[in-house]
Amino acid sequence: MYEQISHSLLNDILTQCKQPKGEDWQHFYTRLGANFYAIHSLFQHLYGQREDFKAQLGKLVTVLTQQYAQRAAHLRAKDLEREKNHDWFMQQKWVGMAMYCQGFAGNLANMREKLPYLQELGINLLHILPICDCPELQNDGGYAVRDFRQIDVRNGSMADLEQLIAAMQQSDMLLTLDVVVNHTSDEHAWAKQAKLGDQQYQDYYYMYPDRTIPDMFEAAMPEVFPENAPGSFTWNPDTGKWVMTVFNQYQWDLNYSNPAVLVEMVDIILFWANKGVDILRLDAVAFLWKKIGSSCQNEREAHLILQLLKDCCQVTAPGVIFIAEAIVAPIEIIKYFGEDAINAKECEIAYNATLMALLWDAVATKQTVLLTKGVEDLPEKLDRATWLNYVRCHDDIGLGFSDQAIIAAGFEPVSHRRFLVDYYTGHYPESNARGFAFGVNKKTGDARISGALASLAGLETALANQDQPAIDNAVLTIVLLHNLIMSFGGIPLLYYGDAVGTLNNDSYLQDENKMHDNRWVHRPTLDWEVLALKNEPGSVQQRLFSQIKQLIAIRKEISAFADLNNRELIALDNPHLFAFHRYVQTGMHPKVVVIANFDTSPQTAPLQAFRQKGLFKTPVLTELYSGQTLSTDTDSITIPPLTAYWLST
Template identity: 90%
Template sequence: MYEQISHSLLNDILTQFKQPKGEDWQHFYTRLGANFYAIHSLFQHLYGQRADFKEQLGKLVNVLAQQYAQRAPHLRAKDLEREKNHDWFMQQKWVGMALYCQGFAGNLANMRDRLPYIQELGVNLVHIMPLCDCPELQNDGGYAVRDFRKVDARNGTMEDLEQLIAAMQQSDMLLTLDVVVNHTSDEHEWALKAKQGDQQYQDYYYMYPDRTLPDMFEAAMPEVFPEQAPGSFTLNPDTGKWVMTVFNHYQWDLNYSNPAVFIEMVDIVLFWANKGVDILRLDAVAFLWKKIGSSCQNEREAHLILQLLKDCCQVTAPGVIFIAEAIVAPTEIIKYFGEDAINAKECEIAYNATFMALLWDAVATKQTVLLTKGVEDLPEKLDRATWLNYVRCHDDIGLGFSDKAIIEAGFDPVSHRRFLVDYYTGRYPESNARGFAFGVNKKTGDARISGALASLAGLETALATQDQSAIENAMMTIILLHNLIMSFGGIPLIYYGDAVGTLNNDSYLQDENKMHDNRWVHRPTLDWEVMALRNEPGTVQQRLFSQIKQLIAIRKEISAFADLNNRELITLENPHLFAFHRFVQTGMHSKVVVVANFDTSPQSVPLQSFRQKGLFKGAVLTELYSGQQIIPESDFLTIPKLTAYWLST
């Protein structure tokens, strides 16, 4: 969009810009011109009241140009390719895995040797969780960053990472890395200079000489970790000042009301884009803007910062996309795609935490009423945006579905959430689950849940007692959950170790730096001798791995599983069944109905429930996962226990 004021300013900036010789700058100038009105408008809204506004905006443009100059030719070519195929990441071909480098392979060099395992499973998108340099002890699993441009020595070197990226690119695999945008370690260079009294760097954080403003902030700020890190401010003894530390006392929140902070983070984001990273996961984006009198979460300015960051990235590295790490209510998470837009203007991908939590509710209750209500309440996403659908991740399970949905499902919100915590911690009499309560709020009784997928699904208990029926049910539950994240709509994200049924690991209790955080129970160091059992017929590992591998392979062949806002929920009267319809205009299996049974007994549903929607007109149905031909009896379709069918006619 052309607008005189912003483009006059851009001309002033560019007259002072020294373009490197021998470079092709056509695409840079085209993108800068196309995006600059938005960049100027957002930057002015956030920082226009400052006397150095024009100077800071000039610095921002200079960063974009410097990083473009350093962008490799093959990455520029990929940018052009993805601009032409703008929904490339929404295709059904992508299946992801999230992992810790050290837990999965020991280090980045060994990661290259483990790529064949990932490829064998069918995964072609790998999210390696935080790799950046962080302190030896107080590091929050890598999310307390000491140096954003350095690989932590425990993971290897930057050269190791570059070699891994090259190997992945040769195999058409996507790489996702984290950028922790909300805070730094208190050992970061900026924090160290702030501790030494440098006002420039104290302004990078929220630092106050007394409790007056911290008390005003905390009056409305909820505690993130009430057990282990109560409050949101920490007294720094070096300066005698109170520093905002929303997550942990050693993680200092960055102050985005300072444009210098934003420009620094743009430079860091583009640094990693230029390393060849395809997708950047922006951590803790809901917390980016702090405002007295608010919860300091999901503020409008946080969204403006993300929009500005996206516009800047589109100038220099438009082939790179963002994941919003915001585990918030459905009405809030949808905003991280961008409001009042058709295509995503903030982050193209967001975690579908609500769907994940609803799946675990259905496993515990063996009913799908709340699952159906919760999915009905999910707002429709934008066209050029998609979900990450997952069963487990490195974090806890929050029971974040709405009270409204719980009530409509016939439950009391408080007692139902307590039931779920009791069920997954094994306190409920009929539960085989072996998880742990995390983040218990003694004031409210609220809690979240830690635990490995297989242990939460009952496999740990079943193997200990050698109860064959319970082992079978646990394995079927694991496959059922993976079936649904493969078919629901979005990018399925498998957690490392889950494809072979990795159980809880309590070795973290021997580490004084981890023993107070039970999330480490599901952050394993993989035993590759156990992993090798996936090749031995009849083992738990082989049975799980082969079935998940088959799910992935078949998913990639089903055109209806591309995420194009092409899902229709089918409400059934049977409370144990969950169903939806996936469809596209053309392609193999352009219409697929998914029907899932969460009960431990077979369940039937009348075909009329589907035929009234124009489905199942033929006499024979094909179950795509097994290849089985199904001829329904007496106009009823029967779904086996703990099973999801992918049905095509």
């Protein structure tokens, strides 16, 4: 959009510094011109009252220019290709896996050797959790970054990463890396300069000489880690000031009311884009803007910052997309795609934490009433945006569905959440789950859940008891959960070790740096001898790996599983069943009905509910996973225990 004031300023900026020219730069200047009105408007809204507004905006344009100059020719070509195929990431071909580099392979060099394992399973999108330089001890699993542009030596070197990226590109695999945008380690160079009294860098953080302002903030701020890191401010003796530390005392929150912080972060994001990273996961985006009197989460300015980051990335590296790491209520998470837009204006991908929590609710209750209600309440996403659907991740499981949905499902919110915590920590009589309560808030009684997927699904208990029916049910549960993240709509993201049933690992209790954080129980170091059992017929590892591998392969063939806002729930009277319809106009299997049974006994689904939707008109249906055929010359279909059917119609 052309607008005189902003483009006059852009002309001034470009005139004051020597700008590169030539055919290779035409795309950059076209994108800069197209995006600059939005960049200027957002920057002015956030920082227009500051005396250094024009100077900081000039620095931002300089960063965009310098990073484009360093962008490799093959990455510029990929940008053009993805601009033409703008919904490339929404295709059903992508299936991801998240992992810690050290836990999965030891280091980045070994990661290259493990690519065949991932390719055999069908994984073509790899999310490696934080690998940047961080302190040896106080590092929050890599999320307390000491240097945003260096690889931590425990993970390897930048050369190792570059070789891994080259190998992945040759195999048409995507790489996702984290950029921790909300905070730094207190050992970061900026924090060190702040400790030395440098006001320029103290302004990068929230620092106050007494408790007056911190107390005003904390009056409305919920505690993130009430057990281990209560409060949101930490006294720093070096500066004689209180520093905002929302997550841990060694993680200093960045102050985005200072435009220099935003310019620095744009530079860091584009640095990683230029390394060849396809997707950048922006960590803790809900916390980016702090405001006294608010929860300091999901503020409007946080969204404006994300819009700025997106506009800047579109100028220099438009082939790179963002994941919003915002584990918040559905009404809030949908905003991280971008409000008042048709296409994503902030982040193209967001975690579907609500679906994850609802799936675990259905496993515990054996009912799908809350699952169905919760999915019904999910706001419709934008056209050029997609969910990241997952069963498990490196973090705890929060019970993030709304009280209203719980009440509508016939439960009382407090007692129902208490039941779920009891169920997954093994304190409920009928539960085989072995998990742990995490983040227990003694003031409210709230808690979240830690534990490996297989242990939460009952496999650990079943194996210990040598209970074959319970082992079978645990395997069925694990496959059922993966079935649904494959078919629901979005990018399925597996967690490392889950495809072979990796159990809880309590070795973290021997590590003084980890022993107080029970999330490490589900952050394993994989035993590749155990993983090799995936080739041993009849083993739990083989049963899980082969079934999940087959689900992935079939998913990639089903055109209806592309995420095009093409899902419709189907209401069933049976409280144990969850059903939906996926559809597209053309392609292989353009209409697929998914029916999932969360009960441990067979359940029937009446065909009339589907016929009312214009489905099941053919005399025979094909179940795509098993290949079996089902007759529609009957009143109902029987779904086996803990099973989901993919019915082509």
